Amino acid sequence: MDDEQDALRRCRAGDRRAFSLIVNRYGDVLYGTAVMMLRDRVEAEDAVQDAFVDAWRGLGTFDGSRPLRPWLLRVLVNQVLRRQRRKVLPIVGGGDETLASLASADADPELAALRSWERESVAVALAALPVDAARVVILRFFSELTVAEVAEALDVPEGTVKSRLHRALRTLRDSLGESDLAPQSKREGRSERKTRA
Amino acid sequence: MNEPHGLGPLERSFEVFFARVRAEERAPSDLWTGVVSRLNEVEAGPTAPRRRIGRRAVLRFAAAASIVAVAMVGVFLVTVRGDGPSSSTVSAEEVLRRAVVTAAAPEAGGIARLTLTLEIESFATGDWGGDEPSFEARMQSWYQAPNHQRIEGEYLWREFDGGTTASSIITVWDGDAVWRHTVDEQRVVVQNQDVTSDTFLQGLLWGGSVPNVSHELATACRTPQIVDDGEVVGRATYVLELSRPRCGLVFPGGDGKQRIWVDRETGLVLRSEWYAADGMLASVRRVTAIAVDAEIDDRRFDFILPPGVALDDRRGDASYFYLTGLSMPEEPPSISIGEAREAATFELQVPTFVPAGFSLESVQQYWGGEMARELRSHADWVLLRYVDEGGNWLQIAQGYGGPLSGLMVAAPADARQGSVSVGGVDVLWVDGSPAVWGWGPGAMLTMSWQVNRDGTAREYVAGGDVQSGSPRSMSLATNVLSLDELVAVAESLE
Numbered sequence: 001m002d003d004e005q006d007a008l009r010r011c012r013a014g015d016r017r018a019f020s021l022i023v024n025r026y027g028d029v030l031y032g033t034a035v036m037m038l039r040d041r042v043e044a045e046d047a048v049q050d051a052f053v054d055a056w057r058g059l060g061t062f063d064g065s066r067p068l069r070p071w072l073l074r075v076l077v078n079q080v081l082r083r084q085r086r087k088v089l090p091i092v093g094g095g096d097e098t099l100a101s102l103a104s105a106d107a108d109p110e111l112a113a114l115r116s117w118e119r120e121s122v123a124v125a126l127a128a129l130p131v132d133a134a135r136v137v138i139l140r141f142f143s144e145l146t147v148a149e150v151a152e153a154l155d156v157p158e159g160t161v162k163s164r165l166h167r168a169l170r171t172l173r174d175s176l177g178e179s180d181l182a183p184q185s186k187r188e189g190r191s192e193r194k195t196r197a
Numbered sequence: 198m199n200e201p202h203g204l205g206p207l208e209r210s211f212e213v214f215f216a217r218v219r220a221e222e223r224a225p226s227d228l229w230t231g232v233v234s235r236l237n238e239v240e241a242g243p244t245a246p247r248r249r250i251g252r253r254a255v256l257r258f259a260a261a262a263s264i265v266a267v268a269m270v271g272v273f274l275v276t277v278r279g280d281g282p283s284s285s286t287v288s289a290e291e292v293l294r295r296a297v298v299t300a301a302a303p304e305a306g307g308i309a310r311l312t313l314t315l316e317i318e319s320f321a322t323g324d325w326g327g328d329e330p331s332f333e334a335r336m337q338s339w340y341q342a343p344n345h346q347r348i349e350g351e352y353l354w355r356e357f358d359g360g361t362t363a364s365s366i367i368t369v370w371d372g373d374a375v376w377r378h379t380v381d382e383q384r385v386v387v388q389n390q391d392v393t394s395d396t397f398l399q400g401l402l403w404g405g406s407v408p409n410v411s412h413e414l415a416t417a418c419r420t421p422q423i424v425d426d427g428e429v430v431g432r433a434t435y436v437l438e439l440s441r442p443r444c445g446l447v448f449p450g451g452d453g454k455q456r457i458w459v460d461r462e463t464g465l466v467l468r469s470e471w472y473a474a475d476g477m478l479a480s481v482r483r484v485t486a487i488a489v490d491a492e493i494d495d496r497r498f499d500f501i502l503p504p505g506v507a508l509d510d511r512r513g514d515a516s517y518f519y520l521t522g523l524s525m526p527e528e529p530p531s532i533s534i535g536e537a538r539e540a541a542t543f544e545l546q547v548p549t550f551v552p553a554g555f556s557l558e559s560v561q562q563y564w565g566g567e568m569a570r571e572l573r574s575h576a577d578w579v580l581l582r583y584v585d586e587g588g589n590w591l592q593i594a595q596g597y598g599g600p601l602s603g604l605m606v607a608a609p610a611d612a613r614q615g616s617v618s619v620g621g622v623d624v625l626w627v628d629g630s631p632a633v634w635g636w637g638p639g640a641m642l643t644m645s646w647q648v649n650r651d652g653t654a655r656e657y658v659a660g661g662d663v664q665s666g667s668p669r670s671m672s673l674a675t676n677v678l679s680l681d682e683l684v685a686v687a688e689s690l691e
Binding site for chain 1: 207208210211212214215218219222223224225228229231232233235236239530531556558559584586588
């Protein structure tokens with residue numbers, strides 16, 4: 001993308017307005033990925049903001065001949081991992097994190113209803129996966145990274161990604177069952193009715 | 198999608214599902230504004246105002262501030278102030294409270310500035326049959342109320358094979374951030390300063406425990422007794438002996454009695470001795486020089502990044518501090534129950550019952566290398582996390598060094614709490630704990646108990662293991678289940 005290359009060049013020269021193009025272009029995929037992984041929109045927003053800040057500061061190390069999207073997702077994953085490390089901590093000494101999380105959890109029923117994907121069987125099955133496996137599935141199928149890019153984002157070998165993916169898909173098939181894996185047209189019909197306008 | 202994959206039923210469901218998520222989960226419209234704001238703060242450097250206080254930050258701050266304020270006021274009101282009555286007219290509890298208040302907020306002890314040097318000697322407990330592992334530290338500290346401190350320390354670990362490891366660390370609390378410069382590694386880590394801590398200095402002297410937790414532990418779990426009058430660096434002290442703990446989180450070497458020398462005038466702890474459960478002296482910490490309220494150059498509390506060092510800036514993270522103020526170790530990977538059973542040094546218990554809708558999300562074994570090394574203690578515990586589709590959670594922590602049981606005794610006075618029998622064991626439960634970190638009533642229900650209190654446990658030391666008496670804790674916590682449900686889960690552990 002020429003405009004992206006141009007924006008990157010200007011970013012490296014310190015032009016913040018050029019960076020807004022990057023943020024606007026990739027904000028949605030980073031935010032969606034963060035929401036899927038963190039299941040917490042406030043936390044996701046923070047993670048995405050911090051990821052873009054990290055990206056801005058790290059642009060000097062980014063190889064401009066490579067695609068930007070996987071690199072940004074890698075930066076985001078680092079932010080997500082930091083937050084997920086903390087997420088287990090409330091029980092062991094932290095606490096404010098979960099307090100805030102509880103207080104901010106979809107208090108608006110209207111908003112919660114609109115985002116009904118969370119009650120879909122796929123979402124439930126994903127949430128039941130071990131976190132490592134869920135990350136791989138999300139990056140592969142939601143963020144649409146290749147296996148190699150997922151490996152790079154998670155800093156693990158490709159073989160590890162493949163084996164995690166294989167196990168995750170097998171688990172998901174088992175847990176979802178035939179009834180939840182309806183033919184494409186039927187699922188799409190359901191989805192369209194429930195999707196926010 | 199960049200890479201073709203077979204579109205089976207699952208993949209087709211993914212396509213539909215994820216397309217819907219993409220449609221519903223769009224970045225907030227003010228994302229760019231937020232990024233610019235963060236960039237401004239980051240680029241302005243550490244002396245600039247802190248990052249924007251968002252919804253979450255407000256909650257954190259409000260919770261922490263209110264808890265700290267309430268705790269400090271409450272404790273302070275019952276504190277004996279003054280120049281130090283004689284040991285015949287003051288109770289051990291009062292001396293202890295005084296020490297705790299001063300440790301948590303030196304200003305409350307009348308200290309605006311403090312300069313001191315201190316030495317620590319810790320010894321591994323147990324029979325080593327040769328060179329005894331030990332830890333020595335010499336530190337100089339400057340403190341200025343509130344929240345400013347500098348500690349320059351030289352540390353020496355002597356391993357059981359006779360080898361030694363030395364380290365030199367400079368830590369500066371500038372009121373906003375904590376800068377930790379490991380000189381030998383040419384590395385600086387900077388983190389947000391914990392708003393609930395005024396100084397770690399007394400934590401060092403006290404023996405590695407956060408003072409406001411120590412207070413609860415000390416008063417609830419240990420019996421204090423004034424055993425003598427003493428003098429340290431020319432200052433009159435009470436010598437307080439704290440009995441071997443009956444409950445709560447303690448570390449090997451801290452399992453036995455403690456002695457602390459409390460400055461009569463200020464409440465500062467000037468010397469402490471830790472004993473292991475078998476009576477062996479495990480650690481001595483002593484002030485070797487002290488100047489109260491002497492002038493300190495403000496520049497002591499400005500950390501200037503030396504040229505050539507690597508900076509690890511973690512100020513974007515909220516600070517999470519384990520009991521001793523150390524960051525928690527890195528998150529271990531999720532493993533299987535079988536792997537956890539194999540890795541843990543204790544017999545892992547798993548519930549055969551969890552309430553409907555909950556399923557196992559992750560199994561993690563914490564073997565906190567850095568924390569263990571710094572504490573010269575163990576941190577071997579396993580966390581089982583169960584969740585339901587609504588994101589509600591049930592966590593079961595068990596092992597050595599699992600801290601929840603220690604925090605539970607620090608529950609707020611207004612928290613609902615009690616005990617219940619689980620399999621013949623008295624289990625403490627608290628609704629809305631632990632208070633010291635800002636939990637609100639009803640936010641979390643926890644129950645906790647100890648097993649193997651007087652048995653043997655594995656203690657971590659660098660390069661090997663040693664057996665010593667130590668508590669192993671079992672802790673259950675949930676954000677949604679009832680006490681009855683928690684009891685049912687606890688009773689099904691096997």
